[in-house]
Amino acid sequence: MGVIVQKYGGTAVGTIEKMKRIADRVIKKKEEGYDVVIVVSAMGETTNQLIEMAKCISDNPCKRELDVLMATGEQVSISLLSMIFKEKGYDSISLTVFQAGIKTEGIHTKNRIVEIDIDKVKRHLEEGKIVVVAGFQGINELGEITTLGRGGSDTTAVALAAKLQCPCEIYTDVDGIYGVDPRLYSKAKKLDYISYEEMMEMSSLGSKVMETRSIEIGYKYKVPIYVASSHKNVKGTYIKEFDESMEQKSITGISVNDDVLMVTINKVPYSLKNISNIFGKFARQEVNIDMISQTSPREGFVNISFTTSKEDESIVDEIGKELKEEFDDIEVQKDTNITKVSVVGLGMRTEPGVAYKVFSLFADNDISFKQVTTSEISISYTINASDKEKAVNVLCSAFNL
Amino acid sequence: MGVIVQKYGGTAVGTIEKMKRIADRVIKKKEEGYDVVIVVSAMGETTNQLIEMAKCISDNPCKRELDVLMATGEQVSISLLSMIFKEKGYDSISLTVFQAGIKTEGIHTKNRIVEIDIDKVKRHLEEGKIVVVAGFQGINELGEITTLGRGGSDTTAVALAAKLQCPCEIYTDVDGIYGVDPRLYSKAKKLDYISYEEMMEMSSLGSKVMETRSIEIGYKYKVPIYVASSHKNVKGTYIKEFDESMEQKSITGISVNDDVLMVTINKVPYSLKNISNIFGKFARQEVNIDMISQTSPREGFVNISFTTSKEDESIVDEIGKELKEEFDDIEVQKDTNITKVSVVGLGMRTEPGVAYKVFSLFADNDISFKQVTTSEISISYTINASDKEKAVNVLCSAFNL
Numbered sequence: 001m002g003v004i005v006q007k008y009g010g011t012a013v014g015t016i017e018k019m020k021r022i023a024d025r026v027i028k029k030k031e032e033g034y035d036v037v038i039v040v041s042a043m044g045e046t047t048n049q050l051i052e053m054a055k056c057i058s059d060n061p062c063k064r065e066l067d068v069l070m071a072t073g074e075q076v077s078i079s080l081l082s083m084i085f086k087e088k089g090y091d092s093i094s095l096t097v098f099q100a101g102i103k104t105e106g107i108h109t110k111n112r113i114v115e116i117d118i119d120k121v122k123r124h125l126e127e128g129k130i131v132v133v134a135g136f137q138g139i140n141e142l143g144e145i146t147t148l149g150r151g152g153s154d155t156t157a158v159a160l161a162a163k164l165q166c167p168c169e170i171y172t173d174v175d176g177i178y179g180v181d182p183r184l185y186s187k188a189k190k191l192d193y194i195s196y197e198e199m200m201e202m203s204s205l206g207s208k209v210m211e212t213r214s215i216e217i218g219y220k221y222k223v224p225i226y227v228a229s230s231h232k233n234v235k236g237t238y239i240k241e242f243d244e245s246m247e248q249k250s251i252t253g254i255s256v257n258d259d260v261l262m263v264t265i266n267k268v269p270y271s272l273k274n275i276s277n278i279f280g281k282f283a284r285q286e287v288n289i290d291m292i293s294q295t296s297p298r299e300g301f302v303n304i305s306f307t308t309s310k311e312d313e314s315i316v317d318e319i320g321k322e323l324k325e326e327f328d329d330i331e332v333q334k335d336t337n338i339t340k341v342s343v344v345g346l347g348m349r350t351e352p353g354v355a356y357k358v359f360s361l362f363a364d365n366d367i368s369f370k371q372v373t374t375s376e377i378s379i380s381y382t383i384n385a386s387d388k389e390k391a392v393n394v395l396c397s398a399f400n401l
Numbered sequence: 402m403g404v405i406v407q408k409y410g411g412t413a414v415g416t417i418e419k420m421k422r423i424a425d426r427v428i429k430k431k432e433e434g435y436d437v438v439i440v441v442s443a444m445g446e447t448t449n450q451l452i453e454m455a456k457c458i459s460d461n462p463c464k465r466e467l468d469v470l471m472a473t474g475e476q477v478s479i480s481l482l483s484m485i486f487k488e489k490g491y492d493s494i495s496l497t498v499f500q501a502g503i504k505t506e507g508i509h510t511k512n513r514i515v516e517i518d519i520d521k522v523k524r525h526l527e528e529g530k531i532v533v534v535a536g537f538q539g540i541n542e543l544g545e546i547t548t549l550g551r552g553g554s555d556t557t558a559v560a561l562a563a564k565l566q567c568p569c570e571i572y573t574d575v576d577g578i579y580g581v582d583p584r585l586y587s588k589a590k591k592l593d594y595i596s597y598e599e600m601m602e603m604s605s606l607g608s609k610v611m612e613t614r615s616i617e618i619g620y621k622y623k624v625p626i627y628v629a630s631s632h633k634n635v636k637g638t639y640i641k642e643f644d645e646s647m648e649q650k651s652i653t654g655i656s657v658n659d660d661v662l663m664v665t666i667n668k669v670p671y672s673l674k675n676i677s678n679i680f681g682k683f684a685r686q687e688v689n690i691d692m693i694s695q696t697s698p699r700e701g702f703v704n705i706s707f708t709t710s711k712e713d714e715s716i717v718d719e720i721g722k723e724l725k726e727e728f729d730d731i732e733v734q735k736d737t738n739i740t741k742v743s744v745v746g747l748g749m750r751t752e753p754g755v756a757y758k759v760f761s762l763f764a765d766n767d768i769s770f771k772q773v774t775t776s777e778i779s780i781s782y783t784i785n786a787s788d789k790e791k792a793v794n795v796l797c798s799a800f801n802l
Binding site for chain 1: 470
């Protein structure tokens with residue numbers, strides 16, 4: 001029957017009892033003839049609790065040690081789940097971060113998977129074992145434990161499936177992918193299918209169901225991904241390549257992202273070198289910069305705005321200080337009361353006028369926006385957080401989501 | 402000034418606040434000019450809590466996975482402690498089981514350290530870092546996580562000190578080594594010094610302050626060991642080679658061990674092959690057998706008695722079943738209501754009559770014993786648990802402990 005990778009999130013493995021139920025699901029798959037690789041997250045709120053402990057020590061704890069600390073969460077889950085399989089009479093083995101051969105690079109707490117030495121996993125599968133792998137973590141070129149950031153277990157699962165050339169099932173708190181977060185729009189419709197490109201765009205724009213990097217890997221290696229509920233038995237959503245069987249819509253979904261910090265740097269002495277120097281500082285700290293806009297030079301100065309994640313606020317402050325030392329006149333402003341709303345759809349490629357339609361809807365409903373950026377299949381607007389609900393309702397009903 | 406290894410037990414690192422106090426102690430040592438390696442146990446009751454979780458899954462959880470699970474406890478401690486050092490402005494690095502180069506062999510949950518690849522630790526020390534190592538665990542030849550059994554962090558610390566050819570300080574719940582456990586005899590005296598041999602004998606006979614294996618390594622590599630309180634500032638006990646400066650006593654201490662399971666196997670068909678077969682079964686399961694006695698052969702049968710640890714009761718039952726299948730007449734009896742009392746002292750080598758003195762004391766006080774065994778520097782008696790208090794009092798006052 002071939003191999004399958006299944007990923008279960010923190011809620012799904014939140015207690016021993018829940019783990020036992022998950023185990024029964026997995027065993028059913030095994031009995032159908034599949035070789036099964038399971039990727040698990042830390043139990044319930046474990047990761048947050050570990051971070052809380054670190055925060056008792058420092059507002060900005062050493063990231064290398066934070067990774068060592070957080071990695072224990074998944075190690076607890078894999079060992080317990082593997083014990084459960086054995087207790088139920090199925091051979092199983094847990095693989096820790098050092099054993100699973102997942103190699104990463106980047107900075108601590110935000111690493112990327114670069115390679116997987118899959119032979120060990122394959123060998124255990126050939127021996128008939130259910131292989132349980134710690135999600136969310138890897139080992140970098142220095143032999144250090146690294147973590148992949150929020151949603152990192154999804155990436156572990158899809159990357160393993162890519163290496164094993166098999167499908168990947170993501171079992172999570174939600175029962176599939178919706179055109180818009182149902183908590184924001186109660187009439188939201190669940191999608192049967194979504195293309196990799198659209199899902200990638202939705203994720204990178206703030207939809208939290210799956211981490212962008214995991215979809216990227218799925219897209220690159222053509223891994224069929226299925227997202228469904230870990231506790232309900234209802235049909236989920238397939239993430240796959242666009243094909244004719246999928247209904248053509250101009251807009252597939254809306255992403256809403258509250259984790260937006262808008263940074264404005266006023267009075268930057270205008271030169272290409274200065275501007276590249278500024279963005280270079282953020283790049284070296286791996287701060288993700290988005291929605292850049294720049295005023296025309298005036299009296300030798302320009303103003304630069306961009307958005308980033310709120311979690312990078314302390315790095316922004318640090319770099320702000322550096323910049324003030326380099327340039328006397330510079331002023332750094334931060335605005336956190338911002339929401340980014342994005343409309344996403346492959347159909348935009350062929351159907352023009354989506355941007356115009358959104359502009360009109362916003363104008364008719366008195367929603368002002370601060371910035372707008374477009375990609376081939378999405379348009380994003382930053383608006384005041386207070387207009388979020390109105391904007392979502394207006395867009396969802398206009399685009400029939 | 403050279404290097405020093407300090408070990409802090411679970412109570413000492415039980416909370417972040419306690420860890421901060423420990424860190425200040427360590428920093429004082431660092432400021433005195435020492436290169437410091439810290440070995441820590443899991444926080445407070447963590448190890449027991451992890452075992453409890455495993456027991457929710459199985460009465461006899463997979464030991465390989467239990468080791469993976471338990472190893473997370475120390476990993477949490479090392480990362481937090483290392484964060485604290487950094488926050489206090491001292492460079493530090495935590496080394497997990499895979500990074501510290503501690504190689505083990507044996508069976509899961511009871512491994513032995515066989516080698517330490519110390520270069521990594523040395524390199525970090527040379528770079529001025531406070532190196533924080535996860536105690537209690539190692540990696541076996543298959544690359545599996547293994548643990549060293551109760552008290553295993555002491556062994557990690559002493560083995561590191563042996564490799565670094567430096568002293569080892571063990572900071573723990575008690576404030577040193579007593580001639581007898583003060584909870585059993587309130588007037589017990591703390592020792593300034595004890596020889597390796599005596600300490601080894603006391604530990605292996607049940608004194609719980611230090612694990613026997615750690616003293617063995619200290620003895621073999623001549624590591625000066627200092628045992629003291631992690632929270633009180635009082636003088637502890639040095640464990641070192643016997644020399645003339647140490648007061649000569651016939652008896653240095655008494656070990657009392659309640660963790661005794663007395664096993665009697667009646668009606669074993671008498672042949673050397675049968676008897677070696679029986680003990681072979683226990684050896685293969687790494688059950689520690691002690692205080693063996695055997696009756697004279699009678700009508701072709703012998704009765705064999707021995708003691709072991711209560712935690713091996715399930716293995717004893719298993720082997721008992723096997724034996725009954727092999728030999729029809731065999732009867733296996735277990736008695737857990739037993740205490741082993743041992744008197745220990747290097748002085749026994751030169752001063753005869755200690756055994757006689759104990760026999761008289763027991764006879765005068767109506768304490769009957771079931772078995773007696775002697776070594777060069779100790780004599781052990783198994784008595785009824787109900788006689789324990791009386792026996793300890795009689796011996797302590799007679800030998801002035």
